[in-house]
Amino acid sequence: MAATIKDIKELTGLSLATISKYLNGGNLRPENRAKIEKAISELHYEVNEMARGLVTSRSKVIGVVVFDIANVFTCTLLKYLGENFRRAGYAPMICDSQNDPELETENVRFLLSKKVDGMIVIPAGQTAAFLQPARNAGIPLVLMDRSLKGSGIDCVKVNNTASSYQAVEKLYDYGHRRIAIIGSDLEITGKERLDGYLKLLEEKKISVPPQYIKLGHHSIEHGYKSMQELLKLEEPPTAVFMGNFEIILGAVMALNESPFECPSDVSLIGFDDLIISNLSNPRLTLVVQPLRELADSAAELLLKKLEKGESQDNGKNGFSGEESSAELPEGERILPARIVEGESIARV
Amino acid sequence: MAATIKDIKELTGLSLATISKYLNGGNLRPENRAKIEKAISELHYEVNEMARGLVTSRSKVIGVVVFDIANVFTCTLLKYLGENFRRAGYAPMICDSQNDPELETENVRFLLSKKVDGMIVIPAGQTAAFLQPARNAGIPLVLMDRSLKGSGIDCVKVNNTASSYQAVEKLYDYGHRRIAIIGSDLEITGKERLDGYLKLLEEKKISVPPQYIKLGHHSIEHGYKSMQELLKLEEPPTAVFMGNFEIILGAVMALNESPFECPSDVSLIGFDDLIISNLSNPRLTLVVQPLRELADSAAELLLKKLEKGESQDNGKNGFSGEESSAELPEGERILPARIVEGESIARV
DNA sequence: TGAACAAAGCGAAACGTTTCGCTTTTGCGG
DNA sequence: CCGCAAAAGCGAAACGTTTCGCTTTGTTCA
Numbered sequence: 001m002a003a004t005i006k007d008i009k010e011l012t013g014l015s016l017a018t019i020s021k022y023l024n025g026g027n028l029r030p031e032n033r034a035k036i037e038k039a040i041s042e043l044h045y046e047v048n049e050m051a052r053g054l055v056t057s058r059s060k061v062i063g064v065v066v067f068d069i070a071n072v073f074t075c076t077l078l079k080y081l082g083e084n085f086r087r088a089g090y091a092p093m094i095c096d097s098q099n100d101p102e103l104e105t106e107n108v109r110f111l112l113s114k115k116v117d118g119m120i121v122i123p124a125g126q127t128a129a130f131l132q133p134a135r136n137a138g139i140p141l142v143l144m145d146r147s148l149k150g151s152g153i154d155c156v157k158v159n160n161t162a163s164s165y166q167a168v169e170k171l172y173d174y175g176h177r178r179i180a181i182i183g184s185d186l187e188i189t190g191k192e193r194l195d196g197y198l199k200l201l202e203e204k205k206i207s208v209p210p211q212y213i214k215l216g217h218h219s220i221e222h223g224y225k226s227m228q229e230l231l232k233l234e235e236p237p238t239a240v241f242m243g244n245f246e247i248i249l250g251a252v253m254a255l256n257e258s259p260f261e262c263p264s265d266v267s268l269i270g271f272d273d274l275i276i277s278n279l280s281n282p283r284l285t286l287v288v289q290p291l292r293e294l295a296d297s298a299a300e301l302l303l304k305k306l307e308k309g310e311s312q313d314n315g316k317n318g319f320s321g322e323e324s325s326a327e328l329p330e331g332e333r334i335l336p337a338r339i340v341e342g343e344s345i346a347r348v
Numbered sequence: 349m350a351a352t353i354k355d356i357k358e359l360t361g362l363s364l365a366t367i368s369k370y371l372n373g374g375n376l377r378p379e380n381r382a383k384i385e386k387a388i389s390e391l392h393y394e395v396n397e398m399a400r401g402l403v404t405s406r407s408k409v410i411g412v413v414v415f416d417i418a419n420v421f422t423c424t425l426l427k428y429l430g431e432n433f434r435r436a437g438y439a440p441m442i443c444d445s446q447n448d449p450e451l452e453t454e455n456v457r458f459l460l461s462k463k464v465d466g467m468i469v470i471p472a473g474q475t476a477a478f479l480q481p482a483r484n485a486g487i488p489l490v491l492m493d494r495s496l497k498g499s500g501i502d503c504v505k506v507n508n509t510a511s512s513y514q515a516v517e518k519l520y521d522y523g524h525r526r527i528a529i530i531g532s533d534l535e536i537t538g539k540e541r542l543d544g545y546l547k548l549l550e551e552k553k554i555s556v557p558p559q560y561i562k563l564g565h566h567s568i569e570h571g572y573k574s575m576q577e578l579l580k581l582e583e584p585p586t587a588v589f590m591g592n593f594e595i596i597l598g599a600v601m602a603l604n605e606s607p608f609e610c611p612s613d614v615s616l617i618g619f620d621d622l623i624i625s626n627l628s629n630p631r632l633t634l635v636v637q638p639l640r641e642l643a644d645s646a647a648e649l650l651l652k653k654l655e656k657g658e659s660q661d662n663g664k665n666g667f668s669g670e671e672s673s674a675e676l677p678e679g680e681r682i683l684p685a686r687i688v689e690g691e692s693i694a695r696v
Numbered sequence: 697t698g699a700a701c702a703a704a705g706c707g708a709a710a711c712g713t714t715t716c717g718c719t720t721t722t723g724c725g726g
Numbered sequence: 727c728c729g730c731a732a733a734a735g736c737g738a739a740a741c742g743t744t745t746c747g748c749t750t751t752g753t754t755c756a
Contacts, residue, residue, distance in 0.1 A: 018706070075423035376734070
């Protein structure tokens with residue numbers, strides 16, 4: 001059906017090798033170049049990437065495995081990643097793990113059978129076992145957002161602990177001492193953010209009742225219920241730190257339905273997602289992740305490895321000397337999050 | 349590097365043909381089956397889909413071209429589409445057009461060179477020209493959300509006009525007569541929603557000042573500015589219909605910053621996106637698109653075509669007789685949106 | 697003018713599968 | 727135990743490229 005290089009051969013009288021050379025940017029005599037171009041446009045010829053891939057054993061496809069595709073965090077990242085890869089001549093093939101480690105494992109196998117040249121992974125699970133087939137295949141790998149401890153796989157992420165420390169510190173600086181957290185200890189990102197909260201409490205020698213520490217899933221329900229419970233306490237917190245987007249959503253919802261007002265009764269600071277702050281009244285003060293930089297950095301790192309033909313398992317981690325964060329065991333690139341001011345924090 | 353079928357041949361002593369038969373589910377003697385399975389797991393063999401695709405000329409990849417990937421509407425759809433395709437043994441390859449018709453054109457070419465078996469397209473532009481190469485290639489095509497008039501390409505979408513009619517009717521039923529719209533006439537979806545609004549006004553014989561009709565881009569800015577302007581009018585509207593997610597975002601933001609209150613001063617109803625209504629106070633009443641059904645329906649339609657080996661240009665449009673919406677020129681599947689009640693509409 | 701060298705073009709093999717048509721093996725009934 | 731049909735297995739060609747090593751053509755300078 002579709003035209004092939006052989007059809008061009010017929011039309012031009014040139015050899016396959018010459019036409020291939022043209023397709024891959026070699027030198028040709030102008031007249032031959034013209035002949036080929038004419039034939040290509042007449043035949044609507046398009047390179048068959050499957051045939052090309054078979055012989056070059058490079059597919060120019062990058063597998064992207066995300067823990068959950070249907071959220072703003074992920075799809076914004078996907079957008080930026082896509083831009084980067086396209087610019088470099090690669091296409092992303094995106095697989096959604098739906099927060100299911102089994103599906104995640106299958107996704108990796110699947111992409112491998114598609115012979116992707118490399119992978120970007122935002123893991124759903126906590127162990128690196130599911131990536132073993134990819135490591136065996138020797139293709140470069142870059143994690144995003146969540147590192148897998150001890151795996152030795154490079155990761156580009158945000159300094160969760162330091163950023164949440166800063167967030168809570170801001171509450172502290174505004175005079176708050178009864179500070180609660182709604183967060184998670186079920187996955188890495190949540191744990192790291194919890195650590196920041198605990199660290200500040202410890203350093204400032206604040207102690208809070210255990211009911212102030214609400215841990216559960218990163219879900220709207222958890223945020224909603226936890227906020228309700230916090231507000232029901234005899235001595236409710238004067239400020240709440242919310243660990244991610246879904247939690248913010250649920251918590252703000254609960255607060256809106258309660259007689260409490262923000263910030264006069266309760267001050268709020270949240271982690272993640274700029275856009276929602278526009279909707280809430282008053283505007284939320286947030287810790288926002290630099291998504292653009294996160295994606296650019298991860299893409300750059302993977303492309304660099306691809307270029308070098310560097311495989312995942314050959315020891316070195318792709319960071320050159322000038323990288324500030326030296327000495328990190330897995331080769332982590334850690335970017336700072338920034339605080340975006342709203343009006344959701346009151347002085348006490 | 350990676351194991352091939354030939355390695356299995358060595359290990360088992362069987363022929364390539366037999367091994368291929370195994371891989372494709374043919375009948376083998378149990379002992380041979382066992383041999384092959386042993387070899388496969390020893391060698392970590394994975395089928396090379398490029399080689400397979402070259403000979404079968406089917407890639408088992410479906411191209412998905414979206415006008416913009418970084419929004420909840422699109423990525424929710426992607427999630428559901430992905431589930432459907434994976435279940436049927438296909439993988440989606442997603443391209444983001446970034447609202448740029450040129451990039452959209454390039455995306456189609458790109459996917460074609462990857463030899464995708466079919467395409468799902470949520471178009472950025474308004475004409476079907478960019479799809480011509482795909483039609484020439486004879487692969488099945490399904491549009492989503494936005495039909496391309498006169499193109500003859502099937503489309504799965506929501507009944508925008510009827511739904512926005514209903515939305516505005518609800519305002520009318522609550523006694524509102526000074527009803528404004530913040531929407532768009534720059535693309536199909538927006539136009540159709542505008543039509544619903546205008547239709548109700550006409551049928552109920554209401555006339556509104558032209559300043560009540562705010563048309564522009566589907567952007568936060570447009571929503572924000574328009575709401576500001578509406579509120580500044582000598583006779584501001586008592587109710588506002590907001591045409592999509594970004595507009596809602598901007599409009600609610602402007603309202604929150606103003607002295608006006610919802611719903612006592614201004615009633616609101618919006619089109620799209622359930623999740624945001626949880627954040628706003630009071631909760632918004634919304635017209636919500638059935639994203640799951642939209643995706644399921646589009647996937648089913650495309651898979652059916654794929655199965656039939658039906659190409660886009662062979663006349664019939666893939667709808668069987670039992671489909672309710674007969675006689676639609678381009679083969680449209682139109683699904684109803686539903687109204688989700690909030691507390692953002694007051695009686696006047 | 698011709699030697700020497702660079703540039704351009706060529707033929708054939710290779711990539712890892714599937715598939716076609718044929719041969720061999722198996723199992724069954726008589 | 728034989729014969730036969732059905733089942734299983736086989737070899738080779740094909741898919742559409744790239745690439746290697748070689749040959750031809752063109753160019754330059756003595």
